[in-house]
Amino acid sequence: xxxxxxxxxxxxxxxxxxxxxxxxxxxxxxxxxxxxxxxxxxxxxxxxxxxxxxxxxxxxxxxxxxxxxxxxxxxxxxxxxxxxxx
Amino acid sequence: xxxxxxxxxxxxxxxxxxxxxxxxxxxxxxxxxxxxxxxxxxxxxxxxxxxxxxxxxxxxxxxxxxxxxxxxxxxxxxxxxxxxxxxxxxxxxxxxxxxxxxxxxxxxxxxxxxxxxxxxxxxxxxxxxxxxxxxxxxxxxxxxxxxxxxxxxxxxxxxxxxxxxxxxxxxxxxxxxxxxxxxxxxxxxxxxxxxxxxxxxxxxxxxxxxxxxxxxxxxxxxxxxxxxxxxxxxxxxxxxxxxxxxxxxxxxxxxxxxxxxxxxxxxxxxxxxxxxxxxxxxxxxxxxxxxxxxxxxxxxxxxxxxxxxxxxxxxxxxxxxxxxxxxxxxxxxxxxxxxxxxxxxxxxxxxxxxxxxxxxxxxxxxxxxxxxxxxxxxxxxx
Amino acid sequence: xxxxxxxxxxxxxxxxxxxxxxxxxxxxxxxxxxxxxxxxxxxxxxxxxxxxxxxxxxxxxxxxxxxxxxxxxxxxxxxxxxxxxxxxxxxxxxxxxxxxxxxxxxxxxxxxxxxxxxxxxxxxxxxxxxxxxxxxxxxxxxxxxxxxxxxxxxxxxxxxxxxxxxxxxxxxxxxxxxxxxxxxxxxxxxxxxxxxxxxxxxxxxxxxxxxxxxxxxxxxxxxxxxxxxxxxxxxxxxxxxxxxxxxxxxxxxxxxxxxxxxxxxxxxxxxxxxx
Ligand SMILES: Cc1ncc(C[n+]2csc(CCOP(=O)(O)OP(=O)(O)O)c2C)c(N)n1
Ligand code: SF4
Ligand code: SF4
Ligand code: SF4
Ligand SMILES: [Mg+2]
Numbered sequence: 001x002x003x004x005x006x007x008x009x010x011x012x013x014x015x016x017x018x019x020x021x022x023x024x025x026x027x028x029x030x031x032x033x034x035x036x037x038x039x040x041x042x043x044x045x046x047x048x049x050x051x052x053x054x055x056x057x058x059x060x061x062x063x064x065x066x067x068x069x070x071x072x073x074x075x076x077x078x079x080x081x082x083x084x085x086x
Numbered sequence: 087x088x089x090x091x092x093x094x095x096x097x098x099x100x101x102x103x104x105x106x107x108x109x110x111x112x113x114x115x116x117x118x119x120x121x122x123x124x125x126x127x128x129x130x131x132x133x134x135x136x137x138x139x140x141x142x143x144x145x146x147x148x149x150x151x152x153x154x155x156x157x158x159x160x161x162x163x164x165x166x167x168x169x170x171x172x173x174x175x176x177x178x179x180x181x182x183x184x185x186x187x188x189x190x191x192x193x194x195x196x197x198x199x200x201x202x203x204x205x206x207x208x209x210x211x212x213x214x215x216x217x218x219x220x221x222x223x224x225x226x227x228x229x230x231x232x233x234x235x236x237x238x239x240x241x242x243x244x245x246x247x248x249x250x251x252x253x254x255x256x257x258x259x260x261x262x263x264x265x266x267x268x269x270x271x272x273x274x275x276x277x278x279x280x281x282x283x284x285x286x287x288x289x290x291x292x293x294x295x296x297x298x299x300x301x302x303x304x305x306x307x308x309x310x311x312x313x314x315x316x317x318x319x320x321x322x323x324x325x326x327x328x329x330x331x332x333x334x335x336x337x338x339x340x341x342x343x344x345x346x347x348x349x350x351x352x353x354x355x356x357x358x359x360x361x362x363x364x365x366x367x368x369x370x371x372x373x374x375x376x377x378x379x380x381x382x383x384x385x386x387x388x389x390x391x392x393x394x395x396x397x398x399x400x401x402x403x404x405x406x407x408x409x410x411x412x413x414x415x416x417x418x419x420x421x422x423x424x425x426x427x428x429x430x431x432x433x434x435x436x437x438x439x440x441x442x443x444x445x446x447x448x449x450x451x452x453x454x455x456x457x458x459x460x461x462x463x464x465x466x467x468x
Numbered sequence: 469x470x471x472x473x474x475x476x477x478x479x480x481x482x483x484x485x486x487x488x489x490x491x492x493x494x495x496x497x498x499x500x501x502x503x504x505x506x507x508x509x510x511x512x513x514x515x516x517x518x519x520x521x522x523x524x525x526x527x528x529x530x531x532x533x534x535x536x537x538x539x540x541x542x543x544x545x546x547x548x549x550x551x552x553x554x555x556x557x558x559x560x561x562x563x564x565x566x567x568x569x570x571x572x573x574x575x576x577x578x579x580x581x582x583x584x585x586x587x588x589x590x591x592x593x594x595x596x597x598x599x600x601x602x603x604x605x606x607x608x609x610x611x612x613x614x615x616x617x618x619x620x621x622x623x624x625x626x627x628x629x630x631x632x633x634x635x636x637x638x639x640x641x642x643x644x645x646x647x648x649x650x651x652x653x654x655x656x657x658x659x660x661x662x663x664x665x666x667x668x669x670x671x672x673x674x675x676x677x678x679x680x681x682x683x684x685x686x687x688x689x690x691x692x693x694x695x696x697x698x699x700x701x702x703x704x705x706x707x708x709x710x711x712x713x714x715x716x717x718x719x720x721x722x723x724x725x726x727x728x729x730x731x732x733x734x735x736x737x738x739x740x741x742x743x
Binding site for chain 3: 108109111127129130131132133134135137139140141143144145146147148149150151152153154155156157159173174177303305306307308309310311312313314315316323324
């Protein structure tokens with residue numbers, strides 16, 4: 001996943017703006033008319049949804065790869081690798 | 087200080103300045119223009135600001151903005167301009183912004199007689215803007231008093247956080263008299279009220295102090311207050327609650343009615359043995375006084391009652407008078423306005439007669455004196 | 469999530485705001501606080517938000533500054549008084565198309581003329597939103613309103629041209645679709661010393677869109693995307709191409725002129741009142 005969402009359902013008015021301008025059909029409205037993340041794996045973390053939400057109800061944070069120290073068994077050295085949470 | 091020859095309008099400008107006014111916004115109109123002209127000259131000399139706006143609505147708006155930013159403010163106009171100001175006079179009452187509005191009355195309605203004196207805006211001064219609201223209205227009869235009441239108006243505006251109307255008329259506005267003005271050290275100045283709590287302590291801008299007046303912070307002091315003409319609760323934010331609505335309208339009235347005895351200023355002369363009295367205010371009271379003096383010389387037991395404070399109305403004083411005497415003659419330069427208030431306050435305890443004039447000219451003392459005699463014979467005949 | 473820094477500019481206890489689902493006002497309100505955030509030295513303590521009356525003017529109640537919700541059309545005179553009384557304050561005006569160009573039209577042109585250091589942001593939804601969809605001086609010809617049921621025959625104002633002709637020293641337009649551009653236009657307006665005017669097109673799905681069959685909020689924003697043309701591109705178009713719904717956005721005018729507050733300071737010096 002390239003992104004992490006924070007939704008504030010108490011603010012969402014179900015206007016559908018975020019749904020309409022998402023280039024990857026990631027978002028949808030539930031039966032109560034609140035936004036939810038329907039296809040998270042398709043998200044390209046472009047931020048269009050958050051940008052135009054008139055109610056500040058959807059927040060998208062890009063997942064920055066975490067730098068982690070790992071012990072490399074073959075060399076016996078400690079190396080730095082990038083790891084994206086799944 | 088040496089005596090200076092000046093006009094009533096000039097005295098208003100001087101008084102306001104001494105009381106601490108540092109901002110004036112206005113639009114020219116006869117017969118009030120000299121106040122704006124005076125302020126245009128005087129204010130920058132003390133680092134204050136004068137601005138001529140595009141109309142009287144904007145003139146009210148600009149002074150209310152300046153008042154919220156911490157300045158003591160004044161605006162002045164007449165008839166048509168005062169009508170335009172009404173919208174934001176109501177805003178000032180609702181939001182409790184200190185402001186003094188001078189009305190140098192001329193003949194109306196509409197453009198009327200622009201240069202002729204009148205006292206036809208008395209009830210407008212009280213009820214000109216829509217909705218229940220409270221207001222203070224003061225009316226001077228001399229140049230020196232125009233100065234004094236300008237000071238008092240500014241003080242009341244600040245103390246009660248209310249619009250105050252200094253109700254002049256063309257007679258006093260353009261009257262020239264030699265006056266000795268007091269020095270700044272001789273007059274009492276009411277400072278801008280300040281918050282008594284910090285934000286952290288839960289400051290609420292519209293929470294009333296003991297005198298029912300809120301200590302609203304000036305803009306730019308870090309309180310992040312919200313000011314709106316919508317009915318609001320103590321936080322300053324709009325409220326749709328019937329209780330808040332009732333309490334807010336009630337408090338707005340009571341903050342002034344509670345102090346009414348102090349605000350109400352009525353001058354009484356020759357009342358000890360009086361059987362009758364003339365009630366007047368503003369420029370007309372000058373003539374009324376002469377008429378009373380002249381009648382007294384003929385042995386007529388007539389007294390003189392001058393309303394310095396017009397609103398809140400001197401209900402108690404008039405009611406007490408009405409118990410003691412047989413008739414009140416109300417002399418005013420209009421078709422009959424303050425007479426209604428006098429009748430209401432007199433509660434039928436004595437006769438109330440009207441001496442009205444609305445033909446561009448001011449009263450002659452003889453006219454009022456004749457009206458006194460007429461009242462007496464009518465009452466005697468009853 | 470990382471807390472959005474602009475959220476501190478909102479009065480959290482007053483949100484969610486009262487605007488309809490999909491109303492563009494919320495987008496512009498956020499753009500304003502994001503522009504303020506970028507301004508060095510502008511704080512919540514020294515920035516004042518002044519608004520008139522209308523849906524758009526309700527924004528002041530949600531913004532955590534000293535805020536003033538005035539009377540219909542009168543925000544600019546109040547703002548002028550605040551700025552002249554305390555020139556250290558930064559003053560922003562929020563207004564609607566009716567508020568600014570109808571009832572407040574006279575104040576608007578005179579504000580521009582005086583060049584008081586204010587930034588005025590007009591939320592243009594082409595309608596009187598708050599009162600339920602009456603025609604405004606910025607309702608396009610032929611569009612329907614409750615008071616123009618057969619389509620408006622009143623020729624509309626171009627508020628940007630009006631502002632420029634009246635003397636504003638910064639004039640720009642953007643839309644609720646072009647959020648980053650809008651924020652930049654506002655930010656540059658805040659930078660300008662003098663009277664800055666930014667027209668922000670906003671969708672009003674309730675009182676304008678529905679009646680004119682433009683439909684959903686997103687469709688109204690797509691219309692902005694499809695018809696707004698950047699000023700530089702617009703200038704290259706021949707007149708026969710500037711047709712239909714196409715309209716320019718961007719910076720239209722900027723000038724360096726002494727502000728009213730600066731000019732008045734000279735008056736004080738001449739009068740001998742300078743400290
Ligand atoms: C003096 C006065 N006249 C009329 C109204 C009623 N009124 C309230 S808002 C409004 C129109 C607002 O339209 P606009 O300025 O475009 O703001 P919007 O609601 O569209 O954001 C009107 C006519 C009023 N409040 N005050
Ligand atoms: S744009 Fe905002 S308010 Fe509208 S549906 Fe999406 S999250 Fe909800
Ligand atoms: S970040 Fe972009 S792709 Fe992901 S949900 Fe939002 S709009 Fe769609
Ligand atoms: S009526 Fe229109 S402008 Fe008003 S809140 Fe609703 S959508 Fe927004
Ligand atoms: Mg509108």
